[in-house]
Amino acid sequence: AISAQIQRSQSTQSPEPNSLTATQSIQPVLRSDYQPPAYWIDNVELDFDLDPRETLVTARISVRRNAQQSSSTLDLAGENLKLQSVAVDGKRLEQTQYQLRDGGMTLLDLPESCVIETKVLVSPVTNKSLSGLYQTSGNFCTQCEAVGFRRITYFLDRPDVMTTYRVTIRADKQTCPVMLSNGNRISQRDLDDGRHEVVWEDPFPKPSYLFALVAGNLKCHRGTFTTRDCRNVALEIWVEPQNIDKCEHALVSLQKSMKWDEDVFGLQYDLDIYMIVAVNDFNMGAMENKGLNVFNSKYVLALPDTATDEDYMLIEAVIAHEYFHNWTGNRVTCRDWFQLTLKEGLTVFRDQQFTADQTSAAVKRIDDVSGLRAGQFVEDSGPMAHPIRPESYISMDNFYTATVYRKGAEIIRMYHTILGAEGFRRGMDLYFQRHDNSAVTCDDFRAAMADANNVNFDLFDRWYSQAGTPELTVSEAWDAAKGEYALTMTQSYPPLPGGNPGTEGRKPVPLPVRVGLLDAESGEEIEQHGGVVMLQTESETYTFGGLTAKPIASVLRGFSAPVRLRMQRSNQDLAFLMAHDTDSFNRWDAGQTLATKLLLDAATGVKNGEKLKLSQEFSDAFGRVLSDDSVDEAFKALALTLPRESVLGQEMDVIDPDSLHTARQFYRTRLAETFQSELTALYKNLAADGAYKNDQKSINRRRLKNVVLAYLSALETPESVSLVADQFNQADNMTDKQAALSLLANLDVPARDEALTAFYKKYQSDPLVIDKWFAVQAVSSRADTIEQVKQLTTHPDFSVDNPNRVRSLIGAFTQNQVRFHQADGAGYKLLADYVLKIESANPQLAARLVAAFNSYRRFDETRQTQMQNELKRIAEHPGLCKDVHEIVQRALH
Ligand code: 0A1
């Protein structure tokens, strides 16, 4: 009977994990199908006998029938497990008492409560999907969100089943001196066969996706934090030994995050220990496992010589994000995966507010909105468009999207805008009061916000169920006789590719629109007319009286709602707002809008073979920003930067990457020529700062310096090339070095190859820096970039098993609009080849890469056909994994 069991279980292990065998279903999971579980779990004991090829996992789960259900049948999820035995209340089951099926096991005729014990074997070293238990740089590590726990043991692997865990780990003492899991270490002892054992207990009930285990040869950078209630928390950052000197920034970031959450939300940490582990192979940024976060090493390790200012900022933000999840995600979690934005939208909003408080709120807002427009807006207008709370999925891993995260955060921000900081805090307090230690829905969050403030948020439901980016069209009218100025606002949804859930019968959404009026003569704010208007219907007119002259309106200040603003404005009005708006976001946005108009005109000019001319209006405005000493350097850097090609492309009926690139390059060069002396002087001033410092002022100055250097580099004169090369050679920090290297990478000069060679040699042993080396070449605007990228895929340091490396070469290349969309289709072929190369080993990563084809309908017919053909080639690949299958099917639909 035992051998039969083993044979049967082995047959459930398909040779290609996640691939679609004939029997496996590709039926989507539907939000409307939610059912509470048949059983709850009171506690679980897990034993791990760690071994690279054959780890034995023993699970004892105490289950109790859900009083609301009467079934004695229990479905446990399980994937890629070699079942050894299953017993109920100590009695081994006969084959007739359970059924093994694809994706799990069904137990029949269970009593009302019992203990189920399963023993399974898993193989960490061959697990390249980085989901479940795997090895990274020789260490053991787990990733369970969303559905990785079922690759470790048979379980009710769903977030509404929360339980307490006791975890015993045994492993070889030599290779695994360190063995970690969630909660508190309660015992540790040596065994007699060269192995040792540790037991961890997590007192907080948690869903299985928050389970974690790490074991291997790691070193610890330690710190402490004292909570407001005077409890001492041990902080531990675990890394590979060679990285032990790169942890201080992560530690300080954690301490700042803990303090901020106490100050702003009154939320304290709840265990005596908080651990962070940095690993090299990770599909995402980081994971908030209870008390034991696992991080992509990119978001932990930093020294000035190896990490840029942006890296430092991202590390602080990701550490904060994962820490904030302890309350928004862990203590209160999601009932089902459709509710993902409940924890992610809210936690992104919280980390954005944190970074705004640590740095500059205006600059942070501009950076976030730029990211939203470049990523989420594109997603929201293509085949993957979905509501922040999706209606269906084939692979949940495909829904960790910009929409769920970033648009989700914008929806939370609107509650904050409407309620103010205090009202929002009242809503949060009530949310925790009602739902601590439970698994809830987006509706529960919305209800807490409404009830705590006695307001009605019923219409906000539409933000959760409708896909697509609303357009807000604003027109103005001035009645000189009455002294009245009126703004008419109308909202609508542009059509989306057919069949997308969340696009039928879309209704108007509530939009808080922050508005201000400026005196057209003096440029001063007309105070009594500033504030937020609520557009709740399709169209409304707002009238502002008591005026003596037509004002200039500033609309959607701070980007108070996630919409595309359509407002006809003259170039003069935009230039006026660029100079005078008291709202920094709109001041910046006016410049971007003006630049977009002019660059799109220029792109049309390129296409028609016209001779291009730099607009005098824009040149004047640029000059004013350049010499404005009232703004900080980071803001100035942003205001001087032209919109990205990918953002400009969105505004074209048919994206023309070549003329856009030419037009934008023309503008960069002409601006550099026009302001050569001012730019040179500014560069000299900023470059005279002396040795590296990492205070905010120095960071802002480096940011501006590198924007200025980019303009000067566009001159492509021998002097400008040496300026860039000198910065590269003399830089005492990675920010300046990488900035110079990226600029050189675009050029056709000997200094380019010299710099690339020197950089490689110097940082050869540091994978995170070598990622940068791959990426700067992949995003180069040079005509031979595709050839270079192909070459680099054969470089000894390129590896398909390491997601950071794949993203730094292939992922970065897909962001290179002008070269990825090269007219001969070579870029498309390259991507498709790589997707097929990695899809069976790492479906999640392959699915993310293939999404670069999602915008294909936005291009000309030739490119459309080329991309479509690559998509079809992928779709027809035998045994294609379901993650890629889902993306490709939606695209081809
Ligand atoms: N919850 C994490 C993101 C995350 C999601 C899935 C993962 O594996 C497939 C890993 C991490 C966060 O929001 O930070």
Ligand code: ZN
């Ligand atoms: Zn998150």
